[in-house]
Amino acid sequence: xxxxxxxVGYDASHRPRSGAAGExxxxxxATDLEAIVSAAAACATEVGEATPxxxxxxxxxxxxxxDAAGEELVALADEETALGIPRLSGELTRGAxxxxxxxxxxxxxxxxxxxxxxxxxxxxxxxxRANLPVGPVAVFAASNFPFQFGVLGHDTCSALAAGxxxxxxxxxxxxxxxxxxxxxxxxxxxxTGAPAGAxxxxxxxxxxxxxxxxPLIRAVAFTGSQRGGMALLERARQRPQPIPVYAEMGTxxxxxxxxxxxxxxxxxxxxxxxxxxxxxxxxxxxPGLLLTPRGAGGPAAxxxxxxxxxxxxxxxxxxxxxxxxxIADMERAGATVLAHGGSQPEGYTVRPTVLKVDLDSLVxxxxxxxxxxxxxxxxxxxDRVDAALGVLARMQPSLVGTMYAEGGDDPDxxxxxARLAGQTGRVVVNGPSTGVACADAMHHGGPWPSTSNxxxxxxxxxxxxxxxxxxxxxxxxxxxxPPALRDTDPWQLGGG
Amino acid sequence: xxxxxxxVGYDASHRPRSGAAGExxxxxxATDLEAIVSAAAACATEVGEATPxxxxxxxxxxxxxxDAAGEELVALADEETALGIPRLSGELTRGAxxxxxxxxxxxxxxxxxxxxxxxxxxxxxxxxRANLPVGPVAVFAASNFPFQFGVLGHDTCSALAAGxxxxxxxxxxxxxxxxxxxxxxxxxxxxTGAPAGAxxxxxxxxxxxxxxxxPLIRAVAFTGSQRGGMALLERARQRPQPIPVYAEMGTxxxxxxxxxxxxxxxxxxxxxxxxxxxxxxxxxxxPGLLLTPRGAGGPAAxxxxxxxxxxxxxxxxxxxxxxxxxIADMERAGATVLAHGGSQPEGYTVRPTVLKVDLDSLVxxxxxxxxxxxxxxxxxxxDRVDAALGVLARMQPSLVGTMYAEGGDDPDxxxxxARLAGQTGRVVVNGPSTGVACADAMHHGGPWPSTSNxxxxxxxxxxxxxxxxxxxxxxxxxxxxPPALRDTDPWQLGGG
Numbered sequence: 001x002x003x004x005x006x007x008v009g010y011d012a013s014h015r016p017r018s019g020a021a022g023e024x025x026x027x028x029x030a031t032d033l034e035a036i037v038s039a040a041a042a043c044a045t046e047v048g049e050a051t052p053x054x055x056x057x058x059x060x061x062x063x064x065x066x067d068a069a070g071e072e073l074v075a076l077a078d079e080e081t082a083l084g085i086p087r088l089s090g091e092l093t094r095g096a097x098x099x100x101x102x103x104x105x106x107x108x109x110x111x112x113x114x115x116x117x118x119x120x121x122x123x124x125x126x127x128x129r130a131n132l133p134v135g136p137v138a139v140f141a142a143s144n145f146p147f148q149f150g151v152l153g154h155d156t157c158s159a160l161a162a163g164x165x166x167x168x169x170x171x172x173x174x175x176x177x178x179x180x181x182x183x184x185x186x187x188x189x190x191x192t193g194a195p196a197g198a199x200x201x202x203x204x205x206x207x208x209x210x211x212x213x214x215p216l217i218r219a220v221a222f223t224g225s226q227r228g229g230m231a232l233l234e235r236a237r238q239r240p241q242p243i244p245v246y247a248e249m250g251t252x253x254x255x256x257x258x259x260x261x262x263x264x265x266x267x268x269x270x271x272x273x274x275x276x277x278x279x280x281x282x283x284x285x286x287p288g289l290l291l292t293p294r295g296a297g298g299p300a301a302x303x304x305x306x307x308x309x310x311x312x313x314x315x316x317x318x319x320x321x322x323x324x325x326x327i328a329d330m331e332r333a334g335a336t337v338l339a340h341g342g343s344q345p346e347g348y349t350v351r352p353t354v355l356k357v358d359l360d361s362l363v364x365x366x367x368x369x370x371x372x373x374x375x376x377x378x379x380x381x382x383d384r385v386d387a388a389l390g391v392l393a394r395m396q397p398s399l400v401g402t403m404y405a406e407g408g409d410d411p412d413x414x415x416x417x418a419r420l421a422g423q424t425g426r427v428v429v430n431g432p433s434t435g436v437a438c439a440d441a442m443h444h445g446g447p448w449p450s451t452s453n454x455x456x457x458x459x460x461x462x463x464x465x466x467x468x469x470x471x472x473x474x475x476x477x478x479x480x481x482p483p484a485l486r487d488t489d490p491w492q493l494g495g496g
Numbered sequence: 497x498x499x500x501x502x503x504v505g506y507d508a509s510h511r512p513r514s515g516a517a518g519e520x521x522x523x524x525x526a527t528d529l530e531a532i533v534s535a536a537a538a539c540a541t542e543v544g545e546a547t548p549x550x551x552x553x554x555x556x557x558x559x560x561x562x563d564a565a566g567e568e569l570v571a572l573a574d575e576e577t578a579l580g581i582p583r584l585s586g587e588l589t590r591g592a593x594x595x596x597x598x599x600x601x602x603x604x605x606x607x608x609x610x611x612x613x614x615x616x617x618x619x620x621x622x623x624x625r626a627n628l629p630v631g632p633v634a635v636f637a638a639s640n641f642p643f644q645f646g647v648l649g650h651d652t653c654s655a656l657a658a659g660x661x662x663x664x665x666x667x668x669x670x671x672x673x674x675x676x677x678x679x680x681x682x683x684x685x686x687x688t689g690a691p692a693g694a695x696x697x698x699x700x701x702x703x704x705x706x707x708x709x710x711p712l713i714r715a716v717a718f719t720g721s722q723r724g725g726m727a728l729l730e731r732a733r734q735r736p737q738p739i740p741v742y743a744e745m746g747t748x749x750x751x752x753x754x755x756x757x758x759x760x761x762x763x764x765x766x767x768x769x770x771x772x773x774x775x776x777x778x779x780x781x782x783p784g785l786l787l788t789p790r791g792a793g794g795p796a797a798x799x800x801x802x803x804x805x806x807x808x809x810x811x812x813x814x815x816x817x818x819x820x821x822x823i824a825d826m827e828r829a830g831a832t833v834l835a836h837g838g839s840q841p842e843g844y845t846v847r848p849t850v851l852k853v854d855l856d857s858l859v860x861x862x863x864x865x866x867x868x869x870x871x872x873x874x875x876x877x878x879d880r881v882d883a884a885l886g887v888l889a890r891m892q893p894s895l896v897g898t899m900y901a902e903g904g905d906d907p908d909x910x911x912x913x914a915r916l917a918g919q920t921g922r923v924v925v926n927g928p929s930t931g932v933a934c935a936d937a938m939h940h941g942g943p944w945p946s947t948s949n950x951x952x953x954x955x956x957x958x959x960x961x962x963x964x965x966x967x968x969x970x971x972x973x974x975x976x977x978p979p980a981l982r983d984t985d986p987w988q989l990g991g992g
Binding site for chain 1: 541609611612613615619621623624625628631736737738739740860892893899901903904905909910913914917918920921922923924925926927933935936937938939940941943944945949950951953957958961962964965966967968969970971972973974975976977978
């Protein structure tokens with residue numbers, strides 16, 4: 001456990017390839033944290049009443065800074081995460097694209113849901129409503145996507161686009177990168193004239209708790225484990241005035257192969273194993289359970305591809321240990337290892353692994369139906385689709401569910417899709433679940449506990465809504481209205 | 497306490513004017529409750545996949561039945577609530593209008609937020625998202641508006657319009673009316689061919705708990721006290737799979753008169769007292785605190801109008817006793833009674849009351865800043881607007897906040913409106929806060945604890961959203977898509 005070898009008062013900066021850990025950023029002191037949150041609160045009105053076009057300028061400047069510093073950032077990210085230069089370069093580019101996307105969504109203005117009405121009288125009433133920014137938002141960045149879900153990821157970008165200052169808690173899996181991203185972004189923001197408190201990064205566990213406790217923080221966004229998310233939810237609930245916590249938490253994403261699709265088992269198994277091992281299996285959309293028709297050769301095909309997979313490095317020693325413990329727990333719960341992939345000579349290396357279980361052992365509360373972070377999945381064969389549907393119904397809801405079917409006429413397509421739609425936020429047909437496009441039609445969220453608020457998404461146009469609160473104004477003169485609701489309409493959004 | 501005089505196993509049907517209580521409906525047994533919830537779940541797909549036009553037919557039939565039975569229903573409502581024939585007739589009419597409004601909103605389809613995209617490849621991806629109905633909803637009807645927030649009120653209508661079966665827990669303040677409304681609606685629904693499980697009414701405290709516990713119930717809507725709402729929230733949190741609880745809870749709605757508006761104190765006091773005593777002070781939008789500039793004669797003017805107000809009947813003996821206790825508590829907390837209104841010869845009668853306090857005694861946690869249900873309010877004079885703004889900042893957030901200002905040039909208009917917008921869901925200028933128009937631009941909700949989910953409203957077009965959950969479909973063939981997302985678009989909503 002390298003965390004304990006770091007000096008007290010500092011995050012350790014992990015080097016997964018060697019297992020060594022250097023000194024990361026100092027933990028933010030209570031005094032500094034208070035100053036940072038106060039600065040965010042002090043500029044909340046300025047950030048919220050800046051025009052969406054101004055905020056676009058801010059986000060575009062940050063995106064440009066990200067692109068410009070790409071080489072340095074990717075190298076630092078690779079040192080801390082071992083995710084590899086190609087993946088990290090691609091992720092950085094997409095992160096900057098996402099940033100510009102949220103700016104454009106902010107300018108489009110649908111997220112404000114402006115409505116202006118004159119209600120017939122007597123007396124006639126002027127009624128106007130809009131979604132207003134809630135104020136300073138605390139973002140708990142994710143471990144697994146240092147760019148797209150990190151300090152400058154979806155949560156931060158959508159909150160800024162909605163007009164909220166953001167204080168990000170750096171993830172300890174890549175603390176130096178997190179702090180560096182914060183510096184770059186703050187510099188770029190300052191150059192465009194954004195308020196100094198619009199964005200800040202803090203480090204350290206205690207600083208994270210203090211953020212959630214701060215009466216100046218109005219909402220929390222989190223991406224990570226159920227344990228982490230639940231702890232934040234509970235903490236926020238204990239506040240004198242609870243605030244919304246938008247937590248996206250890990251569960252097991254299921255994959256079901258219909259009997260008709262069983263004929264394509266080889267290709268399906270290859271795609272499945274690719275999705276299980278992508279990004280060292282550290283995707284929140286990683287498929288964790290494959291339900292295949294008995295006799296189609298699912299277990300053997302999956303085993304073949306896993307055996308051929310390279311060993312990977314996980315982000316930290318803790319995550320690596322949890323992976324091994326998780327597999328041991330699954331074996332105790334009745335699973336047997338079908339195949340392991342390769343390893344790496346040193347560092348936080350683990351072997352991709354697939355286990356086989358009987359359908360009957362997949363019962364609620366079993367370790368087999370809990371997320372294990374890393375390149376592991378379980379395979380179970382079913383005799384009848386109904387039995388597989390029964391397993392789905394017993395699982396915790398998840399972010400995404402996948403089915404492989406044989407064309408639109410496959411008789412099992414409608415019931416399986418309906419079952420998945422009932423318990424996931426995204427239904428994928430005949431493809432891997434791992435990619436999450438940043439697009440208007442995306443939904444990245446699911447029923448509890450995959451998301452604490454199942455009506456919200458952390459990716460796409462609707463992500464901004466989390467950081468707003470509707471307010472109606474009745475017979476309010478121009479001077480009492482927020483910009484988006486004024487007759488003079490300085491934001492030029494129209495509405496009505 | 498009449499509740500104890502009712503036979504075990506029955507709700508008491510209160511007669512507030514006499515204080516007597518007759519026998520109300522039998523409590524729903526555990527067996528019956530399970531059958532009712534199962535029937536709701538069994539038809540959830542049918543209700544959710546009915547076209548919005550079909551659901552409009554259902555809601556219109558219920559509205560017509562409500563109108564047709566108006567005389568009988570109003571008489572029964574008046575017997576159980578003593579709210580008076582004129583008020584109840586008007587409310588019933590508006591209830592039927594609201595029902596047709598939600599049907600129309602359902603047909604308009606914006607609440608589905610349909611988005612269809614083809615993302616460029618390779619490989620090209622077909623991505624579609626929509627808000628899908630969550631399934632059976634439990635509605636805890638309110639005490640204070642037997643028609644507009646009762647069995648067939650905003651929650652029920654918006655849930656049905658969004659495609660969710662509804663099971664309503666009858667409020668014990670008007671249980672016979674509640675059951676009768678359920679019968680009428682079920683009959684009307686059956687005549688239009690709606691599934692039998694689309695709507696049901698249950699009675700009894702235990703039945704309410706069982707509803708929240710039922711794994712088949714997917715969301716809860718509640719209107720009432722903080723104590724009741726918090727208990728339901730906690731109960732739902734304890735479920736193996738927590739579900740959203742949309743609770744609208746009572747807090748103190750503030751009113752601030754600017755120094756410039758102090759010149760109109762007589763008219764303002766009259767309007768304020770009218771709003772305090774409307775509906776026996778049992779509005780969730782009742783103003784509870786008046787902050788007036790010292791020297792404008794606020795306390796005297798308010799006292800004059802309260803003295804002239806008639807005594808009123810509260811809904812139950814319990815509510816009446818809580819009212820008296822609340823005023824005694826406020827006196828112990830430093831308030832002094834300025835004036836009482838009249839009384840009624842018998843029954844659950846109370847005297848409208850206004851108390852005066854020093855600004856300094858309005859501190860967080862004080863009984864003075866908690867809702868007291870009934871025709872009571874407190875008045876405090878301020879020397880500087882800043883001090884009054886400080887009181888607002890110390891209050892619990894609320895559904896609505898009101899300010900009286902002197903035209904658009906009043907220098908205190910912007911800061912007071914901004915303060916109210918920061919802690920309420922609706923800002924009213926120069927008018928009473930009590931009316932809540934059922935309109936697209938309405939927002940009826942506020943920050944915690946006035947609403948458990950401050951992003952949601954229980955009135956207006958956005959009310960449907962509470963009973964939906966977004967789902968994205970990726971490369972799904974026609975047969976795997978819900979109706980609203982199909983290319984053949986049987987709902988004819990367009991979208992994209």
